[in-house]
Amino acid sequence: MTPSAKLTCLLVDDNEMNRLTLEHLIGLTPELELVASFSNAVDCLAFFRQGGKVDIAFLDIEMPLLSGLDLVRILPTPQPDIVLVTSHRGFALDAFDLRVTDYIVKPVEFPRLLQAVQRVLANRAATLLPEPSPSPIPPPRDQYLFVKVNKKIVRVNYAELLYIEALSDYSVLVLDKQKLIVYSTLKVLESRLPTAQFARVHRSYIVNTKRIDAVEDHMLGFGKHEVPVSKSYQEGFYRRLRGV
Structure with a gap:
């Protein structure tokens, strides 16, 4: 996809009002x-089985005959980025087991839709990067932690971790080359991270202070990523950056 090209998408929702609302919000999204x-x-x-293709599929979960989760399980490959849209948070674990890109709880608000689009863009950009070469020498034990991703235990090196974002009962670990969705709250992860390297800057974000590239207008830059510093954390965080 060229920088100017749009992401093609479709949506599925058996509720007409919800469907029309999402159609309107998509129309407002450049x-x-x-x-x-x-x-x-x-x-x-049927659209997909007849050769139809899109970049993103926005799917309701609770629908007659075939649910959104069932649809994801049987979609032909390669699948588009899946963004589930539902009225209930209880489907989150099943959703992320299916490796969906995002999970939006209704009613859908425009800023939340834009956030989902940015996640899709970030995931698609990450797939274009070469896989990192495995290091023959693992880092010291005080430089990584293990987290559970789906049914697998994964090692996360602190040096590769940019920031962590809260997502309901889950957390998204944003690394140099990938994102990991972990069934753990931000508070639990914060207790496992070294305070000398990681800092809470927002009720929804923890950042790796060693990976900050820029600070501007209370936004922290990590390459192409940005993280906000909320007002309640600004004084303490900036004092820390200045070494005071």
Whole structure:
């Protein structure tokens, strides 16, 4: 996808009002082009099986005949980025087991939709990067932690971790080359990280202070990523950066 090209997308929701609302919000999003809108998952499945392709699929979960989760399980590969849209948080664990890109709780608000689009863009950019070469010498034990991703235990090196973002009962670990979705709250992860290197800057963010590239207008830059510093954390955090 060229920088000027739009992400094609479709949506599925059996509730007409929810469907029309999301269609309207997609129409306001510069990065998106709506290709199709379906009132049921069966018609959406037919679209893909007949060769239809999009970059993103916004799927409701609770639908008759075929749920959004069931649809994801049987979609032909390669699948588009999946963004689930639902009224209930209880499906989150099943959703992330399916490696969906994002999970939005209704009612959908425009800023939250834009955040989901940015996650899709970040994931697609990450797939274009070469896989890092495995290091023959692991870092010292005080320079990494292990986290559970789906059913696998994964080592995360502190040097590769940019920041952590809260996502309901989950946390998203943003690394140099990938993102990991972990079933753990931000508070629990904060207790496991070395305070000399990591700092809470927002109720939804912990950052690796050694990886900050720039600070401007209470935003922290990590390459192409930005993290806000909330008002309640600004004084203490900036004092820390100045070494006071």
